[in-house]
Amino acid sequence: MDDPGPSSPGPEPPPPAPPEEGDGWVLLPPSEVEGVEDPKVIHWEDLQQELARLWSLSAALQAARDRKTHLAARIESALEARRAFLRQDNELAEIRQRLQDHTDHLGDLKLCAKKSADDAEDRRERLCVNIRTLSVASKTLGAARNNLEEANKLLTGENGHGRLKNMEQKLRMRQQYMxxxxxxxxxxxxLDEQSPGHKPIFTPSIIKISMSFSAWQFEWISSSNCFSGNAESILPNGYQKRPLAILGLQLSKPTAKKTGYFSDKTDFQKSSTVLGYAGHAVSLIASYLNVPLRYPLRFGGSRSYILDPAPSVEPSSIVSVATSIPPSTSMRILEFPLYFDAQETTKSAYAIFLLNKDIEQLLNYIGAESLGPRHVLANLRQLTAIIQSQQYISVD
Incomplete structure (x- = not known):
């Protein structure tokens, strides 16, 4: 077969397009090349057409790639717009929720404002009532203040509180004198400062009588500041344990023999006389101070009696000073001998106890305390010394 002659030159293929980014020749291993085992044989006459076809396919592929890139960009833009839309939709939903919450809160505020307005109206009405009440009370208070000022003027006047204090001071001076x-x-x-032959001295002036006191008594009166406190302050140092006496007679309980009779009637008579003196002095002081005694005295000299409102029991059944009596028992007044008797020593001791309680009552009335239940003469001396002091006359 003859070789074909040179064929007429066909149209020149268009110049290859410049390779895009990523284009170029790449060496692949034979195993990855499609049809490497059965390659397609193209004759020389068909080569030109095959190249043209490949070129057109390459151009179509490039156009497809461009459209793909353009579509990818549009899809990405659409997705971005979709994401932005979703974000805006979420934000709008949140704004709607906040708006709803704000609307609900405004509704609650309106209810609270309405309730507050109602409360304010009620309070305003009550305030108006209180203002009217205060106005009336202010007028009443002004009238009461005027009355109080007039009363104060009356009290501070000539016939007011000053006169009352003067009258009270004069009354105390009179009590002190008596x-x-x-x-x-x-x-x-x-006992060692007086004798049984002592005679009482009467003077018309309290000052002269006070000057006749002993030195220790005058010193206590001038230095005393108040009546209350320790009652033993009435007894100066050195005199507290010395026996006391009235007109030289000492109070002492006579000793009894086994037969029940006293060993010496002289002690019996002296003690009874001292009790009569003390009872008479207590009775006079109580009458001058206008103090009703809890246990009144029936004065009879050395044969005086003291009265005690006690249950209706027989006198012979009294064996001690402290006796428990039912409250329902009928009450009547009992008399106890304020003197020593050979047969009634217990009653006599109880009478002395009641006399000391009367003296303690008078001490408490003037604001002093008792020295104890067995100090009849000491309590009596303390009572008279306090009343004769200058502080007793002072009226606050």
Missing amino acids: ITQVAQIYPVRP
């Missing part, structure tokens, strides 16, 4: 006379009639002093 009780000073009683203290001179029945002087209570240590």
Whole structure:
């Protein structure tokens, strides 16, 4: 077969397009090349057409790639727009929720404002009522203040509180004068400072009577500041343990023999006389101070009696001072001998106890305390000394 002659030159293929980014020749291993085992044989006459076909396919592939890139860009833009839309939709939903919450809150505020307005109206009405009440009370208070000022003027006037204090001071001076006379009639002093032959001295002036006191008594009166406190302050140092006596007679309980009779009737008579003196002095002081005694006295000299409102029991059944009596028992007044008797020593001791309770009542009335239940003469001396002091006359 003859070789074909040179064929007429066909149209020149268009110049290859410049390779895009990523295009170029790549060496592949034979195993990855399609049809490497059965290659397609193209004759020389068909080569030109095959190249043209391949070129057109390459151009179509490039156009497809461009469209793909353009579509990918559009899809990406659409997805981005979709994401932005979703974000805006979520934000809009949140804004709607906040708006709804704000609307609900405004509704609650409106209800609270309405309730507050109603409360304010009620309070305003009550305030108006209170203002009217205060206005009336202010007028009443002004009238009461005027009355109080007038009352104060009356009290501070000539016939007011000053006059009352003067009258009270004069009354106490009179009481002091009369009780000073009683203290001179029945002087209570240590036994070694007086004798049975002592005679009472009467003077018309309290100052002269006070000057006749002993030195220790005058010193206590001038230095005393108040009546309350320790009652033993009435007894100066050295005199507290010295026996006391009235007009030289000492109070002492006579000793009894086994037969029940006293060994010496003189001690019996002296003690009874001292009790009569003390009872008379207490009775006079109580009457001058206008103090009703809890246990009244029936004065009879050395045969005096003291009365005790006690249950209706027989006197012979009284064996001690402290006796428990049912509250339902009927009450009547009992008399106890304020003197020593050979047969009634228990009753006599109880009478002395009641006399000391009367003296303690008078001490408490003037603001002092008792020295104890067994110090009849000491309590009586303390009572008269306090009343004769200058502090008793002072009226606050």
